[in-house]
Structure formats: structure tokens, C-alpha cells
Amino acid sequence: MTTQTAAPQRLNGFEVQAMTQTLDALTQDRTLARFEFRAANEWLGGGMNRSTIQGFFGAGAEDTSRTLPFNYTSGEPPVLLGKNESANPGEFLLHALAGCVTTTTVLFAAARGITIRSMTSEVVGDIDLQGLFALDPAVPPGYRQIRMKLDIKADCSDAELDDLIEFVHSHSPVCDTIRRPVPVVFERLKKK
């Protein structure tokens, strides 16, 4: 009988065995990597609307793990003609970015055997509403730049952490969606 150090069962809150199995499955059948995420939205009046998120396609099948939908409301502050019903869509984009960068960081840290002790971040996006209101065609309607400050405490060297962050910057799905031009196709259902 030999004694050896057991591999950790969990790292950064992820089950290591499940993580390895997922990556092995994807590597063996690349079609499993195709996902389709969805949201349905309903206008509730003024700058208030609500999204319902439940099903998605992924890993070769329609997901059925969510027995209830998630609901998220968008609003606007008074200075943008709303009543602070909720954060506004531009702020939700920053939440999506922060969440994706965080999850991508701790997941790939786990894959590299790095223990993350804590991670916080601050995201700031610059936007000039001259673009939205078509006051100046040279001003884009969306964010001009987004800056993200990352505070990560981890059991690795600064160089290893810099290497991890560089990977995350180019591989976080939401970060990549923002950094790269992604086509958005509209289809309007014709009035009855």
C-alpha cells in the first residue's frame, strides 16, 4: 500500500473531477461546445422592462436544470427619465463583464492549480450620450472604453497571476464579445 497526497476534490469552489470530465468531453466531441443562450424581454412602460431567462441549449442538449425562470428588471435613473426601478442596461453590461471576467479567472486558476483566496473588481465605462441622441455622428452611441481594476489574492507568483489575467482578457466570453465586433441581427415581426 502506497501513501500519496490526494488531489484536492475542490479548487476555488469547483469540483476538480467534474471540471476535468467536462473538458475531456468537449475535447473528444467538439460539437458539445456549441451553446445557445437566450433572454425574453417585455416592456413595462417608460424606461422599465423585464427579462426572463430560463432555457438554453448546450453540451448537445436542451438544458432542463432550471425549474423556474430568472427575472431581471431594467430601469433608468431620474436624470435619464426613469425612476431608479433597477440598474440600467449599460450598467447590466458592466455587471455581465465583471461576472464573466471573475468566473473565467477563478475557473482557469483552478485548471492551473492556483488557489484564489479572494477576488474583487471595479468596472468603469465611459459613454457620451451625444452618440445616442445623434447630436454628433463622430461620437459612437456605446461605450468608448471600459476599464476594469482587479484585486486578486492568490497562492501563486505575480508573474503567474499576470499570465492568468492575460489569458482571461482574451478568453472571457463577455470580454471578447465587447472587444470584438459581434453582429446583432434584428428581425421585426410585422404587425397584424
Added chain:
Amino acid sequence: MTTQTAAPQRLNGFEVQAMTQTLDALTQDRTLARFEFRAANEWLGGGMNRSTIQGFFGAGAEDTSRTLPFNYTSGEPPVLLGKNESANPGEFLLHALAGCVTTTTVLFAAARGITIRSMTSEVVGDIDLQGLFALDPAVPPGYRQIRMKLDIKADCSDAELDDLIEFVHSHSPVCDTIRRPVPVVFERLKKK
């Protein structure tokens, strides 16, 4: 004493006078159009993290209208190693897009004197996780394409609605942020 039709005080839930005043103020002092939105995020373990959203800069001042912060949690489904704690960041990006397109539509409809009776939408994003997992350098990590179906009931012609939707496609801030390459700058606080 003359009789005349009074202009509507509210259109699509927006106060018409406030809308006109806002646009007039922006037109007269373009620096008021500069906004800075923010989110702070904290990792809670595994694929779960939470964003706090409260203050922002805009219309020439730091906003103080929100006495309490908004909090939004990100999670992941089991197939992506989570426990369905909440929608995932990629889904929040779709919520941000749907919310922004909806608000931009009803706001500019109001500006054009168009009454929106109802608006719902469905957003679908295609993503291939071979990109995230660096299994194929030719596959981008983010969305490859996002499609949005819009169902709008409005008191205007189909041609007027098509013209409005075309404006929204190119002027919605979140839609523009996704369609256009936007720089995301990371700054990592060095370990103590």
C-alpha cells in the same frame, strides 16, 4: 380665448416636457452628455459572484439619486459547473442588450410622437466554448452572432416602425457596444 389640442404630457411612459428639456440641455452644453457608469464585483466561490451598482457620473455631476445600491448575482448552470445560483454572465449580456434596445425604441418613438402599445423581444446568442477553452484558436471565445426578434405594436405605419428600428439598431448604446470593437483595459492591483 383660443381652443387647441394640448400636447400629451406623457408618451410611452415618459414625461414629454422632461424629455424635451433633457435634449435641449444636452444640445446647448455637450459636456453634459458625458456619463461614467460603474459596477463593483465580488467573487463568492465557484461560478458565483455579485455586483453592486449605485453611483455614476452624468449630466455634469455625480448622481446621488440612489439611496441604496442595486445588487445582482451571477451564477452558472450545472453543465457549466455551477448550481444555477442565477443567470450566467453571457445571459446577463443578452438582458442588457434586450433592455437597451427596448428603452431606446420606446424613447425615440416618444420623441417621434409614436405611441407604443406593447413591445416584447427574444434574444438568442450563439457561442462555441471551444474558444473559451482555447481548443481551437480559430473560434472566438465570445458570441459569434446575436439575433433579436422584436414584436412591437404601435400607432404608426410599418415603414415608420422599420425606420425607427433601423435607428435603434445603430444607436442603442449596448447594441453599439456589442457591434463595435470596444477596448477593455485591465489593471491588476499588485499583491501586498
